[in-house]
Amino acid sequence: MTSHFLIKLAGLVFVAVSFIVLGDTAGKALTSQGTPPIFVAWTRFAIAALLMLPFSGLTRRELPVFTDWRIIGRAIILAVGVSCILTGLQTEPIANVFGAFFIGPVVSFVLAVLLLGERATFARFWLLLLGFAGVLLVVKPGFGFTPGIGWALLAGICYGVFLVSTRVVAPLYRPRLLLISQLIIAAIVLSPFGIATSWPPLDPVTLALVTASAVGSAIGNYLIVISSRRADASLIAPLIYTQLISATAAGYFAFGDWPDAWVMLGLVVILVSGLGTLWLVRDTK
16 A cells, blocks of 8 residues: 555545534534534434435435445444434533544444454554553543543444444445435434424524534545545544544634543544554555
């Protein structure tokens, strides 16, 4: 694998995760003001589906994709994960939530090795443990562990499964079809909960934040799908760690949040683990 390819892939993934952080920053702005997380999750998928449908190129011959159990399961996992992370963001700083959320690449790596037969080495195993140690520094189990962090961990587990499921279906369907299928199915699954919950006043600021949440997340996940067509899940997983940079910056500039010393150390450890994994696999693909 050439350095040029890695640089392009890393850039693509960083842009993708930064758009996702943008969407979650808008989501936190909504939930921290009292908007129910499930409402934000539902509108995120519903609005994104409406906006992206005209550009999806969806044809009648492709409609059977909505009956593929792998596509349905992938969308449900994403819907649950997004609902969980928005619940965590309601009470926790963005950097803390994403630090805990980064149990996801660990889950993705393990599942990719066990289920997809992707290559694992002794060095990568130890880097995996290093990344997990970084997550523990952020989470601080038994020492300041909060329900919000618990929701973030659950979201990370869902995202790890989502990354691997994307790797499975990415060679079978085109990226825009995968994107629109996950948006529509997730919106349908969350509709009963979103409609039943209390709605915030639909003023211009709320509508702008809801739209930003939807569009940011949709663009980010579309770029992740494109990345998954170009590289193995075990290579993309460490690149996802760069999301910590975007999350920390977003938390500081949008909400004035700065991680404490232990959380910052954990974030650095997680980032080093991810970049170390990328360094190891650069010549093996």
